[in-house]
Amino acid sequence: MAILEMKHISKAFAGVYANEAVDLSVEKGEIHALLGENGAGKTTLMNILFGIYQADEGEILWKGQSVRFESPGAAIAQGIGMVHQHFSLVKKMTVMDNIILGLEAGGLFLNRTAAREKILDLAARYGLEVDPDAAVYSLSVGQQQRVEILKALYRDVELLILDEPTGVLTPGETEHFFGVLRRLKEEGYAIIIITHRMSEIMSISDRVTILRDGKRVGSLVTAHTNPEELSQAMIGRELKESAGSGGREPGEERLVLSHVSIHRNKKASLLSDVCLAVREGGILGIAGVDGNGQKELAEI
Structure with a gap:
């Protein structure tokens, strides 16, 4: 049974559709790739799911219940987290303070000792090791991404949305990151990864939904497709090899x-x-x- 269903979602800006009657279904314990060229509507669709935008038409079913998230806070409260392409961390604060920022304590003060223990446990469990006391500005981009993921896991999300997550990572960091995703998948998390990189889709995803010009043009099982089929669906035509430069040598x-x-x-x-x-x-x-x-x- 799908943990998430988005049915006939439409969103227009100034009369132009960013999403038009898009359907998306995601299952628990699945890594689902959302594929499309820049401007295809991938991030807009996820921003609707995460409560940043409101759909003009359509319905969202979360764990079988019809929902409408008026804000990201409402989505997080229901178990949906999103790591954006550009991180939303306070650079001068520590890792731990960023992770617990905005949380309401049971009493007047948040139990920082318990918070630290939970962060360290999550970090060790999923291979997201990072120093809780380090200032965010001192971390590499890959480490900052770990903080964003830990922030979502700390809030007990069940669905994690990742917007172009490997664009800021080195090849080595990407391999480690994929290991993190596989661990999360094994524990039943649902994961949506927004990307246009074919090699990553074939390596990490279970299913692929393709958007083109704001419309869904297909949903495929990754094991039953190939990069050529996905490329053709994404751009709407067969991709031909470039003629090249003709071997001209650069000049002065x-x-x-x-x-x-x-x-x-x-x-x-x-x-x-x-x-x-x-x-x-x-x-x-x-x-x-x-x-x-x-x-x-x-x-x-």
């Missing part, structure tokens, strides 16, 4: 950066000794996990 250097640095303080640099050259007729790729200096490099 047109832009050169030599030993460029930006010093934030004595302990850390935003950029350190960066050297690169861009040639005429060439394309230079800048690779790195979000937050590792790409923005500063472009601005300088």
Whole structure:
């Protein structure tokens, strides 16, 4: 039996549909991928489920009961958590204070000792190790994501929504993260992962629902499909190989950066000794996990 059913969900902004009569069904103990190009309506649909937006039409059934969440707090109270693409953590506060922020205590004060023990237990149980006393600003992006997941688990959610969760992770962190998801699945959690990465869908998901232009165009069992079929459903046509550049060699250097640095303080640099050259007729790729200096490099 499905723990979640979204039936004929529609949402329009300024007369343009972001979601149009979308159906989605998620079962307990399932990792369900929500696939689509940018602008396909994936995040909008999940924001409706999480109470950020209200659907114009349609119905949400949560554990068999018709619900309408007026706010994220209402969704969390019913057991639905969401980790957004851009984290909502207070950087100057500690991990523990971020996790317990907003919770109501049984008495005047929250039992911080019990809270710490619960956080450490959840972290060890699901492979989300992080120092409860560390300030969030001192953590890597991958560690901050662990805090967001712990915050949801601390509130006893049964369904976890993850919006493009691997976009900020290194390959090694992604593998560890998938291990966390598999542990959660084994314990009966329902998980929705928003993504457009085929390799990740094939590796981690049980089922895939595909959105295109705000509409659901299919729902498939991952083991019975392949990246080619999913790509075609996502973009609405067969994906052809690029003709390429014809083997033209790049020309003279047109832009050169030599030993460029930006010093934030004595302990850390935003950029350190960066050297690169861009040639005429060439394309230079800048690779790195979000937050590792790409923005500063472009601005300088």
